[in-house]
Amino acid sequence: MGSPPMIDGAFARWLADRAGQALLGLRAEMGFADPGALKSAGDKVSHDLIRTELARWRPGDAVLSEEDEGSRLAWAADVNAEAVSRLAADRVWIIDPLDGTREFSEEGRADWAVHVALWARNAVSPHGLVAGAVGLPAQHRVLGTDYPPAYPPMTAATAGGGRTIRLAASRSRPPVFLTDLAEDVGAELVPMGSAGAKIAAVVTGDVDAYIHAGGQYEWDSAAPVAVATATGLHASRIDGSALKYNEADPRLPDLLVCRKDLASRLLAALQKHSG
Numbered sequence: 435m436g437s438p439p440m441i442d443g444a445f446a447r448w449l450a451d452r453a454g455q456a457l458l459g460l461r462a463e464m465g466f467a468d469p470g471a472l473k474s475a476g477d478k479v480s481h482d483l484i485r486t487e488l489a490r491w492r493p494g495d496a497v498l499s500e501e502d503e504g505s506r507l508a509w510a511a512d513v514n515a516e517a518v519s520r521l522a523a524d525r526v527w528i529i530d531p532l533d534g535t536r537e538f539s540e541e542g543r544a545d546w547a548v549h550v551a552l553w554a555r556n557a558v559s560p561h562g563l564v565a566g567a568v569g570l571p572a573q574h575r576v577l578g579t580d581y582p583p584a585y586p587p588m589t590a591a592t593a594g595g596g597r598t599i600r601l602a603a604s605r606s607r608p609p610v611f612l613t614d615l616a617e618d619v620g621a622e623l624v625p626m627g628s629a630g631a632k633i634a635a636v637v638t639g640d641v642d643a644y645i646h647a648g649g650q651y652e653w654d655s656a657a658p659v660a661v662a663t664a665t666g667l668h669a670s671r672i673d674g675s676a677l678k679y680n681e682a683d684p685r686l687p688d689l690l691v692c693r694k695d696l697a698s699r700l701l702a703a704l705q706k707h708s709g
């Protein structure tokens with residue numbers, strides 16, 4: 435096998451694709467009789483593959499992966515920063531080896547993803563993400579910042595033509611306020627698994643927006659937010675502030691990703707309903 439691409443964006447795509455192929459192979463091999471075993475095996479196989487390739491091809495970079503021991507811990511900068519290499523690093527790969535683990539274990543579902551993002555200290559954007567790829571193995575595609583997808587075409591809803599806004603939300607843990615918000619703005623809720631799959635659906639125009647609140651971590655959104663912003667879409671916290679990555683505390687509990695033309699309307703509705 436030849437070497438992977440040198441350029442970070444293309445490398446992220448290569449890595450997300452490799453891990454995705456391994457996950458499809460695992461699904462085929464194990465079947466769906468024991469969803470718990472399939473979920474555990476999926477998390478481990480993808481994490482190990484990505485960790486191994488990063489150690490081999492990007493040995494100087496730090497990594498924050500969902501499946502690392504202690505990944506969810508918040509580190510007080512003055513106390514423990516030296517114990518956590520990523521906080522002093524200039525480049526950090528933020529990885530969710532299998533996002534939408536639950537959907538991965540359900541036969542026929544394609545709403546699960548592999549997230550590979552790169553945060554850099556010298557980035558110009560507030561979120562600090564300089565490359566990212568979202569593998570959607572069961573949809574046979576990878577979205578990446580190396581070739582950002584075209585901005586989704588104007589829909590009837592956003593052009594004011596009457597169709598309701600399509601608003602993606604978690605299948606299992608949607609924000610409590612979302613039903614009221616949707617009614618207020620005239621949106622139809624589209625339940626879907628995986629933050630990556632939902633943001634990919636905004637990128638491709640299958641839905642107009644994705645709102646989440648109530649809990650998430652940096653790895654759940656880093657790679658898809660890198661792709662969404664490279665495409666020109668809006669991505670922020672639900673109070674409109676910037677999403678930030680490689681923070682001491684990896685919790686990043688809420689976000690809004692949507693078409694630019696819907697952002698002010700949805701942020702106003704969020705201010706009203708999420709308080």
Ligand SMILES: Nc1ncnc2c1ncn2[C@@H]1O[C@H](COP(=O)(O)O)[C@@H](OP(=O)(O)O)[C@H]1O
Pocket residue numbers: 500530532533534535536603604605606607626627628629647648649650651654
């Ligand atoms: N309230 C919450 N607290 C912590 N993580 C949450 C959460 N709601 C959603 N997530 C995480 O966000 C990802 C997308 O969730 P959902 O599919 O429900 O939209 C999932 O990642 P994983 O599948 O990697 O665990 C899930 O664990």
Ligand SMILES: [Mg+2]
Pocket residue numbers: 530532533534629653654
């Ligand atoms: Mg996740």
